[in-house]
Amino acid sequence: MDSATPMVCWFEECDKNSVDLVGGKCSSLGELINAGVRVPPGFALTTHGFKQFMRDAGVQSKVTELLDGLDHEDMDKLEEVSRVIREMIESCPISIELEDLIAESYRKLSVRSCIPAVPVAVRSSATAEDLPGASFAGQQDTYLWIRGIDDVMHYVRRCISSLYTGRAIAYRMKMGFPHELVAISVGIQKMANSFSAGVMFTVHPTNGDRSVIVIDSNYGFGESVVSGEVTPDHFVVNKVALDILERTISTKEICYTVDFKEQKSVATEIPLERQNVQSIIDDEVTELAWMGKKIEQHYGRPMDIEWAIDKDLPTGGNIFILQARPETIWSNKKPAQVSSGSTSAMDYIVSNLIAGKRVS
Amino acid sequence: MKFPVPHDVKAKTIPGTEGWERMYPYQYQFVTDDPVRSQYEKETFWFYDGLHYPEPLYPFDTIWDEAWFLALSQFNNRIFQVPPVRGVDHRMINGYVYISPVPVKDGEEIGSRVPNFMERAGYYYKNWDELEAKWKIKMEATIKELEDLQISPLPDLEDISVVTEALGESKGYHLIKNYDDLINLGIKCWQYHFEFLNLGYAAYVFFMDFTQKLFPSIPLQRITQMISGIDVIMYKPDDELKELAKKAIALGVDKAVTGNRDWVAVKAAVEKLPKGAEWLAAFEKARYPWFNISTGTGWFHNDRSWNDTLDIPLSGIQTYIGKLNSGASIDRPTEEVRAERDRITAEYRGLITNEADLKQFDELLGCAKTVFPYVENHLFYVEHWFHSVFWNKMREVGTIMKDHGMIKDVEDIWYMRRDEIKQGLWDVVTAWATGVTPRGSFTWPPEIEWRKGVMEKFRQWSPPPAIGIAPEVIQEPFTIVLWGVTNKSLADWASVQEVGDPDTISELKGFAGSPGIVEGRARVCRSAQDIRDLEEGEILVAPTTSPSWAPAFAKIKACVTDVGGVMSHAAIVCREYGLPAIVGTGHGTKVIKSGMMIKVDGSSGVITITR
Numbered sequence: 010m011d012s013a014t015p016m017v018c019w020f021e022e023c024d025k026n027s028v029d030l031v032g033g034k035c036s037s038l039g040e041l042i043n044a045g046v047r048v049p050p051g052f053a054l055t056t057h058g059f060k061q062f063m064r065d066a067g068v069q070s071k072v073t074e075l076l077d078g079l080d081h082e083d084m085d086k087l088e089e090v091s092r093v094i095r096e097m098i099e100s101c102p103i104s105i106e107l108e109d110l111i112a113e114s115y116r117k118l119s120v121r122s123c124i125p126a127v128p129v130a131v132r133s134s135a136t137a138e139d140l141p142g143a144s145f146a147g148q149q150d151t152y153l154w155i156r157g158i159d160d161v162m163h164y165v166r167r168c169i170s171s172l173y174t175g176r177a178i179a180y181r182m183k184m185g186f187p188h189e190l191v192a193i194s195v196g197i198q199k200m201a202n203s204f205s206a207g208v209m210f211t212v213h214p215t216n217g218d219r220s221v222i223v224i225d226s227n228y229g230f231g232e233s234v235v236s237g238e239v240t241p242d243h244f245v246v247n248k249v250a251l252d253i254l255e256r257t258i259s260t261k262e263i264c265y266t267v268d269f270k271e272q273k274s275v276a277t278e279i280p281l282e283r284q285n286v287q288s289i290i291d292d293e294v295t296e297l298a299w300m301g302k303k304i305e306q307h308y309g310r311p312m313d314i315e316w317a318i319d320k321d322l323p324t325g326g327n328i329f330i331l332q333a334r335p336e337t338i339w340s341n342k343k344p345a346q347v348s349s350g351s352t353s354a355m356d357y358i359v360s361n362l363i364a365g366k367r368v369s
Numbered sequence: 370m371k372f373p374v375p376h377d378v379k380a381k382t383i384p385g386t387e388g389w390e391r392m393y394p395y396q397y398q399f400v401t402d403d404p405v406r407s408q409y410e411k412e413t414f415w416f417y418d419g420l421h422y423p424e425p426l427y428p429f430d431t432i433w434d435e436a437w438f439l440a441l442s443q444f445n446n447r448i449f450q451v452p453p454v455r456g457v458d459h460r461m462i463n464g465y466v467y468i469s470p471v472p473v474k475d476g477e478e479i480g481s482r483v484p485n486f487m488e489r490a491g492y493y494y495k496n497w498d499e500l501e502a503k504w505k506i507k508m509e510a511t512i513k514e515l516e517d518l519q520i521s522p523l524p525d526l527e528d529i530s531v532v533t534e535a536l537g538e539s540k541g542y543h544l545i546k547n548y549d550d551l552i553n554l555g556i557k558c559w560q561y562h563f564e565f566l567n568l569g570y571a572a573y574v575f576f577m578d579f580t581q582k583l584f585p586s587i588p589l590q591r592i593t594q595m596i597s598g599i600d601v602i603m604y605k606p607d608d609e610l611k612e613l614a615k616k617a618i619a620l621g622v623d624k625a626v627t628g629n630r631d632w633v634a635v636k637a638a639v640e641k642l643p644k645g646a647e648w649l650a651a652f653e654k655a656r657y658p659w660f661n662i663s664t665g666t667g668w669f670h671n672d673r674s675w676n677d678t679l680d681i682p683l684s685g686i687q688t689y690i691g692k693l694n695s696g697a698s699i700d701r702p703t704e705e706v707r708a709e710r711d712r713i714t715a716e717y718r719g720l721i722t723n724e725a726d727l728k729q730f731d732e733l734l735g736c737a738k739t740v741f742p743y744v745e746n747h748l749f750y751v752e753h754w755f756h757s758v759f760w761n762k763m764r765e766v767g768t769i770m771k772d773h774g775m776i777k778d779v780e781d782i783w784y785m786r787r788d789e790i791k792q793g794l795w796d797v798v799t800a801w802a803t804g805v806t807p808r809g810s811f812t813w814p815p816e817i818e819w820r821k822g823v824m825e826k827f828r829q830w831s832p833p834p835a836i837g838i839a840p841e842v843i844q845e846p847f848t849i850v851l852w853g854v855t856n857k858s859l860a861d862w863a864s865v866q867e868v869g870d871p872d873t874i875s876e877l878k879g880f881a882g883s884p885g886i887v888e889g890r891a892r893v894c895r896s897a898q899d900i901r902d903l904e905e906g907e908i909l910v911a912p913t914t915s916p917s918w919a920p921a922f923a924k925i926k927a928c929v930t931d932v933g934g935v936m937s938h939a940a941i942v943c944r945e946y947g948l949p950a951i952v953g954t955g956h957g958t959k960v961i962k963s964g965m966m967i968k969v970d971g972s973s974g975v976i977t978i979t980r
Contacts, residue, residue, distance in 0.1 A: 213585070213586060216585045216586075218584050218585045218586045218587075219584070219720040219722075220583075220584035220586060220587055220717060220720055221584075221586045245586060247586070247587070247588065247591065247972075248716075248720070249591065249713050249716040249717055249720075250591060250713065250884060252588075252884050252885075252972040253972060253973070254586055254588060254972065254973070255586075255973075256973070291886075346723050346725055346726055347579065347582045347583050347723075347726050347729070348579070348723075348725045348726050348728070348729035352725055352728040352729040352732055353732060354494070354572065354575075354732040354733050354735070354736035355487065355490075355491050355494055357575055357579065357729060357732070357733060358490075358571050358572065358575045358736075359452065359483060359486060359487060361575050361578060362451060362452060362453060362454075362486075362571065362575075363452050363453050363479060363483070
C-alpha cells in the first residue's frame with residue numbers, strides 16, 4: 010500500500026474489489042451503490058487509515074509486544090491482554106491529520122443528508138469476515154444512532170479495538186493468522202430512521218428453494234431481527250412473479266428505536282395494539298423482494314440482505330439496503346438433483362406413476 | 370385417515386325416498402347381501418365427485434357417468450395398462466356419485482404392466498399430433514352421424530313410399546333402432562373422450578410434480594402459466610361473439626343489437642335495417658358449430674346451449690359492443706400472456722442449476738405443451754357440441770313418449786333410466802302398431818311424480834366428501850390433478866361438514882387459481898342466465914364456470930368458484946385475462962351474497978368478506 014492509498018473513502022468509490030482497502034461490508038455497500046441499489050450514503054476509514062492509526066503513537070508495536078508468546082488455550086490470560094489492548098486503543102487520540110479526514114467526511118455526509126450532525130451507524134468492516142464460507146469470529150461491532158464528530162471518533166476506536174477481543178485473538182492464533190497482518194476498516198453510514206427493518210434471503214433458508222425470497226421484519230431498527238430478540242413477521246415471496254406466497258404475522262413485543270432525548274438507540278416495548286400488526290405493508294414486501302432479486306442477479310448467487318424502511322422519506326424512495334452478503338449455507342451445497350438417470354418425459358411419467366402420490 | 374362407513378351413510382335413508390335405488394343402475398349400490406363385495410366396499414376409499422356432480426343425478430343423466438366409468442377404466446387398465454392403477458370404480462348414494470381408483474396392489478404385477486404401458490402410452494406420446502388429428506376426424510364423423518339421426522314421430526298410416534319402395538320397415542322399428550343408435554353414439558363419443566385424456570393429464574401432472582420438486586414453494590398457477598397462451602378452440606365461441614360485436618358496429622346495427630335483451634325482438638329490429646340481413650347472416654353462420662356450447666358443463670340435460678337460448682350469446686355480444694363503443698379493447702391480451710409466460714419460464718429455467726434437471730424440465734414442459742390443446746379442446750367436441758345436439762335429440766324422444774301418454778311433459782323423460790326408456794319405447798311402438806294403449810301410460814306418470822319428490826329430497830341432502838378408508842398413496846393421475854386428492858384436501862374435506870352458519874363466516878379459502886389481489890362487489894351467478902346481471906368491475910361468484918360464460922370475464926375484476934382445481938375453466942380463463950381467481954372454495958356461493966364487498970387474493974387463495 011503506497012502513500013497515495015486513501016485513508017478515508019466514500020462507499021461509492023468502492024466495489025467488490027475493495028475488500029483489502031475497506032473490508033467486506035463497506036466494499037459490498039460500494040458494489041451495491043454502483044449497481045444502482047438504494048443504500049444510505051457513507052464512508053469508510055480504510056485499512057490504510059487503520060494502519061496509520063495503529064502506527065501513530067506506536068500502538069501497533071505495543072500490541073505486538075503484548076501478544077507475543079501467548080497461549081491461545083489460556084482464555085483467562087487472553088481476556089486480560091485483550092482488556093489492556095482495547096483500553097489502550099480506545100483511549101489513544103487519533104492523529105490530527107486522520108481526525109481531520111474523518112471529520113471532513115462526516116461534515117460532508119451531514120450536508121448530503123441535509124441533517125446537521127447526521128445520525129450514523131458505525132460498524133466494523135473486516136477484511137476476512139463476510140467472505141463466502143469464512144465466518145470470522147468477533148468483529149461484529151455495530152453502534153447505532155451516533156451523532157456528532159466526537160462520538161463518531163469514539164466509536165471508530167471501539168470498532169478498531171473489537172479486532173482484539175479475547176475470542177478474536179484466540180481464533181487468529183489457532184488459525185495461524187499473524188496479528189500484524191490483520192486489518193480492519195470502519196464504515197460510517199447515514200442511519201435510516203427506520204420505521205421497520207429486517208433481513209431477507211434470496212433463497213429459502215429451510216429448503217433451499219431458489220424460486221423464493223424470504224423476508225423477516227419488525228418495527229424499528231433491524232437489530233431486533235438480526236439478534237433474534239423478537240419473532241419477526243415472516244414473508245415468503247415468489248422470486249419470479251413477486252407475489253406473496255406466505256405471510257406470518259407474529260407478536261412482536263419489542264423494537265429498537267431512537268430515544269431523541271438521549272439521542273441513542275434503545276429497546277422499546279411495542280404498544281399492545283401494534284404487536285400483532287403487519288410491520289411492513291404488502292407493497293413494501295414486494296418492492297423489497299424486487300430489490301433482493303436485482304441484488305442476487307448482480308452477484309449471480311443467493312444473498313443474505315439487511316434492509317430498512319426510512320420513516321422520514323416518502324414512499325417510493327424510502328427502502329434502503331444496509332448490507333448484502335453471499336448466502337453461505339445453500340450456496341455451498343451442491344444442489345440435489347431431482348431428475349434421475351434418463352431425462353425423457355416418458356421415463357419420468359412412468360417412474361412417478363408407479364411411485365404415486367403419498368396422501369398421508 | 371378414516372371416513373364414515375359407506376353402508377352406514379347409505380342406511381340412513383331419507384324418509385320418503387325408500388326404494389330410490391331403482392332409479393339408478395343396480396351395480397352402483399353399496400350392498401350388504403354380498404359379503405365379499407360389501408367387505409371390499411368398506412375397505413375402499415370413496416370420494417364424492419363434486420367436481421362433476423354438484424347436484425344429484427337424474428336417472429337419465431347417469432348415462433355419462435356410466436360412459437366414463439367404462440371409458441376411463443378401459444383406457445387405464447385394458448388399453449394402456451397404467452402400471453399401478455386399474456380403473457375407477459363408481460357407486461352412488463342418494464343420487465350423488467362416489468368414485469374410487471382401484472390400485473394394483475402386487476408389486477410384481479405392477480412391474481409386469483410397465484413394458485406394456487411404455488409401449489402403448491409411449492406410442493401415443495410419440496405420435497400425439499398425428500393421432501390427435503385422426504381423433505378430430507373420428508369425432509367430427511360421430512357428431513355428423515348424431516346430427517343426421519332421425520327421431521321421427523309414429524304416423525297413423527305409414528307413407529306410401531314404404532310400400533312403393535318396398536322398404537319393409539316401419540317408423541316404429543326406426544324409433545327403437547334410432548334410439549339405440551343415439552345412445553350408442555353417445556357411448557362412442559365418450560370412448561373417444563378418454564382416448565387421450567388420461568395420458569394428457571399424466572403429462573401435465575408430472576410436469577407439475579417435477580417443477581414442485583425443483584421449487585418446493587412454487588404455486589401451481591405459476592406452473593400452469595408456463596403452458597398458457599396456447600390457442601385452443603374453447604376460445605372460439607367467445608371469439609365469434611367478439612367478431613359479431615365488431616361487425617354490428619361496422620354495419621351500423623349495433624344500436625338495434627343492444628336495444629333489447631330478447632333475441633326475437635333484436636332480430637326483428639335488425640331485419641329492418643339496410644345492412645341487417647348481412648349481420649344476421651353472419652350470426653347464423655357463427656351458430657354452426659360454435660353456438661353448440663353449453664351454458665353449463667354440458668354434463669346435464671338442463672345445461673342448455675347458446676343455440677337453445679340465443680338471449681345468452683346476445684348478451685355477450687351486447688357486452689362487447691358496449692366495451693368497443695366506450696373505446697375499450699375486447700381482445701384477449703394473448704401477446705402479453707405469452708410474453709409473461711415466456712418470461713416466467715425463462716426465469717424458472719434460470720434458477721435450475723443442474724444440467725440433468727434442466728433437460729428433464731424441458732422434456733416435461735414440452736410434453737405438457739403438446740398435450741395441452743387436447744386436454745382443453747376435447748371439451749368443445751364432447752361436452753359441448755355433441756352433448757348439446759344429443760340432449761335435443763333426446764327431447765325429440767321425449768316428445769314421442771309424451772304424445773303416447775307415457776310422460777306428462779317432455780322434460781319428464783330425464784326421470785327415466787335409459788334402459789327404462791328403451792323398454793318404454795317398446796311399449797309405445799307395440800301399442801302403436803297394435804292400436805292399443807301402452808301399459809306405461811298408466812304406470813309411468815305416477816312413478817315419475819314420485820321420482821321428482823325423491824330428487825327434491827336428494828337436493829336437500831349434503832353428501833359427505835369422502836367415505837371409507839383413505840389409502841396412503843394415490844396413483845391415478847385423474848384423481849390427483851382433477852380432484853386434487855392430497856393429504857391437505859382430505860383434511861379439508863373432513864372439516865367441510867363442520868362449517869356452521871354461513872352468515873358468520875368472514876373468510877374462506879380455495880385453491881389459488883390465478884394471481885393478483887382485488888377488492889370489489891360480489892355478484893353471485895348460479896347459472897349462465899344470471900351473468901346478464903353482472904355489472905362492470907364486479908367479482909363473479911359462481912358454482913363453476915364453463916366456456917359459455919366467457920363474456921362475463923370481460924366485465925369482472927376477479928372470479929370465485931365453488932368447484933374446480935387450478936386446471937378448471939375459471940382458473941384457465943382468468944390467467945388468460947390476467948384476473949385473480951380462487952377456485953374450489955366448496956361453498957363460496959352459499960357464504961357470499963351479491964352486493965357484499967369481498968377481497969380476493971388469487972395468490973394465497975383467501976377470500977375476505979370485508980362487509
